Amino acid sequence: MIPASFDYFRPSTIEEAVDVLAGAGEEAKVLAGGHSLLPLLRLRLAYPTALVDVGRVAGLRGVSDRGDHVLIGATTTHDEVVRSPIVREHCPLVALATATVADPAVRHRGTFGGSLAHADPAGDLPAVALALDMVLEVRSPAGERAIPAAGFFLDYLESALAPGEILTGVRVPKLGPGWGFHYEKFHRTAQAWATVGVAAAVRQSNGTVEEVRVGLTNMGSTPVRATAVEEAARGVEAGQNGGLRRAAEQAAEGTDPPADLHAQPDYRMHLARVLTHRALLSASAHRSPAT
Amino acid sequence: MTEQLDTGVVAQQIKEHDVLDAPAGGSEVGRARRRKEDARLVTGRTQWTDNIQLPGMLHVAFLRSPMAHARITRVDTSAARTRRGVVAVFSGQDFAGEQGSLPCAWPVTPDTVIPEHPPMAVTTVRYVGEAVACVVAVDRYAAADALEAIEIDYEPLEPVLDMTEALAEGSPKVHEAGNESFTWNFAGGDIDAAFHEAPVVIERTYVQQRLIPSAMEPRAVVAQTDGDHYTLHSSTQIPHVLRVMLALTTGIPEHKLRVIAPDVGGGFGSKLQVTAEEVLSLLITRRLGKPVKWTESRSEGNLTVHHGRDQLQRIRLAADANGRIRGVQVKLLADMGAYLMLVTPGVPLLGAFMFNGIYKMDAYDFTCTGVFTNKMPTDAYRGAGRPEATYAIERVMDELAAEIGVDPMEIRRRNWIQHSEFPYTTICGLTYDSGNYEAATDRALALFGYDKLRAEQSDRRERQDPVQLGIGISTYTEMCGLAPSRVLGSLSYGAGGWEHADVRVLPTGKVEVVTGTSPHGQGHETAWSQIVADSLGVPFEDVAVLHGDTATSHKGMDTYGSRSLAVGGIAVVRACDKVKEKARQVAAHLMEASPDDVEFSEGRFRVRGTGTSQTIQEIALATFAAHNLPDGFEPRLDASATFDPENFSFPHGTHLCAVEVDTETGATAIRSYVAVDDVGNVVNPLIVEGQVHGGIAQGIAQALFEEAVYDSDGNLLTTTMADYLLPSAADLPNFTTDRTETPATSNPLGVKGVGEAGTIASTPAVVNAIVDALRPHGVHDVRMPCTPERVWRTLRTEGGEPA
């Protein structure tokens, strides 16, 4: 439980952070809340030569309203996200999902940006990023670029971030009126990661479902957008006896869920269908407390 | 920024908020006292072993076998020796001449196979995690880094991980002598007659999964020497037993070895052990002449703290048509793991007399085979043998009820020992001294709202609600207060079961109690103080309890098996009786009365029929001065007592659990849990409540969450808490607890012990509830832990639901 030795840097501006990271070599890693990276170090599953701690870099932390979208700074903690009135008002799905992350101790350390950069398909936020079409803002010596969530998660713990790139913030588009949200997390203990999670957004009018967004947690080596469900749900009647159950039957389409101690793939596929139905029902009933 | 916690301030805060401490009449025993040790324990401002810093202290890290079964063909430590901060590197070969064999104190049969168990493997490794080398360095970081530079070559041997496979012909052998360690049989009555033409025969196989004890404080050891004497600090439950065993193992004479268990943060049986790390730390200190420390990481602990349970239970029950039990037959396979540790083979024997539970029957037959596999050895874990037995009989009672179509509580009533029948000698030959199953059950049923829940259950069944309701019952007993020495002897255990106490009266009337019990979370300092306060009539605050250091507490059998109060507490009572008798002599002398005319109550000696009196504090001071004592009176009030119980004690109770099972996902949620326990008289209700809560949580953990999993190569997969799931408060319901108090008749306090009751009772209550919920779907068992996936799969195979 003791990491191998590494160099440690703590820059205070983004320019400095970019420089330090570029100079620290290929094996350097950005350190944010440390709640995913440090366990890997302590179990000696990762051996970075240097850590660049972005925790005190000015301007990376906090939530702001940018008109058509909300900008969440990369080092904003889970707890700050959950408490943010801006998040709660304009992107409640983010607040709902973040509130299910582990426990208060983890939520006070872990960061929004770290959760996405880590690209863990079992994390609760990547599926939400997909469902909401978030855009990730990145800085490197080469300048700035913006990566849509749909192109960000490449493989298990692998993102589109190139060595030397620092995630600075995430744009969360505002969806506008008529939407309801729900994050349905199935896990074995309160502090455990999701066996399967479903992020759902439903827009309806006059009892008819007009548009649906569904992101799935832990159903493959990346988070998955359940496009088959989204198509099948369009136009169906909302409510318990409408067409949402049939639409949810498509939830496991195209997924390749992992096998681990908590679940085998066929069980995860079954859960995805059941939970997607429940998530769609809850979202369309506007049950989410934050809306 | 971080606020410093001050032990004194915290103690004061606890006191100020302590409505519970309000006097409840004259007696200390029975008061819900907050624990006097808690301020220092909860602030951590105390001696945990890992807090100890000694001048020049070195740090040890162990390299552990990545192979479940292999020959060690080459060891090269040269590169590691050159690493920064490294002082020494040792492999098994370096200790081969002096390390001896880790002891097993319980050869259950004359022909039990007890393999050599080198603390550090020399030629062969037999489980993943076995120590193969170690680094001693100036700090723990240097030690950990240098481990990676040790080179070891292994020639793989085939492992065997499953007990049934291990017993099959042609199985790979864990040891030359084969994979069977022993077979032990015990019978009472005529079992063939009981099963002959029995109208009802139920046969079931239950799996007690392997569990990993997870004490809050990891194991830690600090060893030091002045070249002649040795001192070992260890996070252990058994400083006294450990001292004897280490002396025998290492050859360090017993009088030159001091063992200290400072404050210890939990054990649950896992620290009832003589560990490889304890022995090796002593050997390293002997080699280097320097103090050394080792503290395990949680993952290292999951690999190498002894594991618990892991039994395959085949149980057959014969009954009359009305459900009266005729006989019970049990065939057990118990997984020993790769070696026998301190009491490994004895654990199933502690359950051997308990598969009959609280029930009457004509015949009983028990056979257990201990089996070696290439896994971490098993040993005592909270309840040790009794949870396994209770699980099997309580599960089978539900099956019997279902078979003959009566309510599971009714089937129990028809078979249990009636209150009027106590004392009752069971089919296993144990005499249950007292009990009142009717009273505990009636109270539990009332608190639970049994009939209302049954009504809701049928309603949900009728509606085919996807969420079904199940009700689980566990009417358990256990044998604790380990143990009458003669009984232990008859079971071939290597030691006795007595306990010792010294009571010292100081000149100012304050009292020191030296106990041979070794608390590691149980609150003995508080409970023993309450007992002494009542007995000697001194204030609770005037009593100090010393424990855990063989230099101050020279004699003891330590803490496990719910024995501390029922055995160690009685030793304290006996020693206090002797103190009082001496003080009476002095008081009579000083008041110029005959000792027969002197009465004692509430700390005061009074001459009957006069107004003359002396307090015990005055007597203490007079004894200290020794100016005016009876002729020939030795000037001390101090006294010792060693108490050997004549019988076990038998707590019992009724636990009821309501579980909602989501048949779509397989998820289970405990909706309500009622526990009515009878642990005899209660010294401190708050401590009892705490033990019951923790115990229930731990039993629920076995039912729903915990399982040690090895892959087919023998790698442990559950090495972190992300994989080995411990429930937290957030995963558990509120428990409704209550008590009935039927005093034990076997000891003067009337106490029975409470450390294991909750764990023993709760596991079958939860699983019975889950099975009860799903019985209409054709389900009659779900393997533990009843994970959502397992429930879902069971429903699909048994319940014939579409995939």
Ligand SMILES: Cc1cc2nc3c(=O)[nH]c(=O)nc-3n(C[C@H](O)[C@H](O)[C@H](O)COP(=O)(O)OP(=O)(O)OC[C@H]3O[C@@H](n4cnc5c(N)ncnc54)[C@H](O)[C@@H]3O)c2cc1C
């Ligand atoms: C006990 C426990 C339980 C948990 N349970 C859950 C759970 O249920 N659900 C869940 O979603 N998460 C869970 N987590 C993870 C938690 O949410 C982490 O905080 C999160 O995944 C990573 O955020 P971090 O800030 O800690 O990142 P770090 O651990 O610091 O970093 C993670 C990775 O992201 C990279 N990184 C971080 N920030 C940046 C950046 N700005 N730019 C570029 N790269 C960056 C790092 O280099 C590293 O590779 C749990 C963690 C723990 C310890």
